[in-house]
Amino acid sequence: MGVKVRIPTPLQRLTEGKEEVEASPGTIIELIGDLEKRFPGIGERISESGKIRRFVNIYLNEQDIRFLNNEETLVKDGDEVSIIPAIAGGDNRNV
Amino acid sequence: MLSIKREDIEIVLEHARDENPREACGILAGNDGVVEKVYRMKNKDLSSVTYLMDSMEQFAVMKEMKEKGLDLVGIYHSHTSSVAYPSATDIERAFYPEASYLIVSLSNKEPQIRSFRIKDGKVEEEEMRIL
Numbered sequence A: 001m002g003v004k005v006r007i008p009t010p011l012q013r014l015t016e017g018k019e020e021v022e023a024s025p026g027t028i029i030e031l032i033g034d035l036e037k038r039f040p041g042i043g044e045r046i047s048e049s050g051k052i053r054r055f056v057n058i059y060l061n062e063q064d065i066r067f068l069n070n071e072e073t074l075v076k077d078g079d080e081v082s083i084i085p086a087i088a089g090g091d092n093r094n095v
Numbered sequence B: 001m002l003s004i005k006r007e008d009i010e011i012v013l014e015h016a017r018d019e020n021p022r023e024a025c026g027i028l029a030g031n032d033g034v035v036e037k038v039y040r041m042k043n044k045d046l047s048s049v050t051y052l053m054d055s056m057e058q059f060a061v062m063k064e065m066k067e068k069g070l071d072l073v074g075i076y077h078s079h080t081s082s083v084a085y086p087s088a089t090d091i092e093r094a095f096y097p098e099a100s101y102l103i104v105s106l107s108n109k110e111p112q113i114r115s116f117r118i119k120d121g122k123v124e125e126e127e128m129r130i131l
Helices: A028-038 A042-046 B006-019 B055-068 B088-092
Strands: A003-006 A020-023 A056-060 A080-085 B002-004 B025-031 B034-041 B071-079 B100-105 B112-119 B122-126 B128-130
Touching (some): A020 A028, A028 A042, A056 B055, A080 B055, B002 B100, B006 B034, B006 B071, B006 B112, B025 B055, B034 B055, B112 B128
Parallel strands (some): A003 A080, B002 B034, B002 B128, B071 B100
Antiparallel strands (some): A003 A020, A056 A080, B025 B071, B100 B112
16 A cells, blocks of 8 residues: 655655655655655755754644654554645844 | 735735734735735744744645645745845745745835745745735
């Protein structure tokens, strides 16, 4: 059955324009490794040194994995993973 | 081009004033560049210099939009003490090339409001049509 992964628009150029791809069950970080093998370059857009990037939100079904087990969150057959960029910015003069 | 109703501009301006001195942020939902609905969002950073939408609120709103057949037409936020132009942080954190980035500046007596596209690190101002 596999895991359904929803890819955001800016990363679809790495997935041959596909909005949704299949992946194997496992932890989130393993799933990203699996995606990277098939769609080279996607891994570093989502994660850095094994950690999810600050402005990338990953949801297992409808829950932000930061409220689950982060990168170690277990994804099962039939689950749906959504990768959705954060919406962020600001007037940075003092940041 | 971004098309938006005057009353929706008023909602955005009111939100910016309500949050001042913190930055306000929200989502402009609609179709084909026409705003149909404004979602006032929480700024999780509670900051006068940055904004970050709450991840769960963002997910819930995007789900509701999908159910209503609305796309992400734009993202708005306020600059409390600088001009209505994307900052380096805005450009670095712009992950939605398909959306308009509407910026409200409250740095002058009269609020300033401008719309941009931010794609691959490049900023382009776009026309706004008030409906």
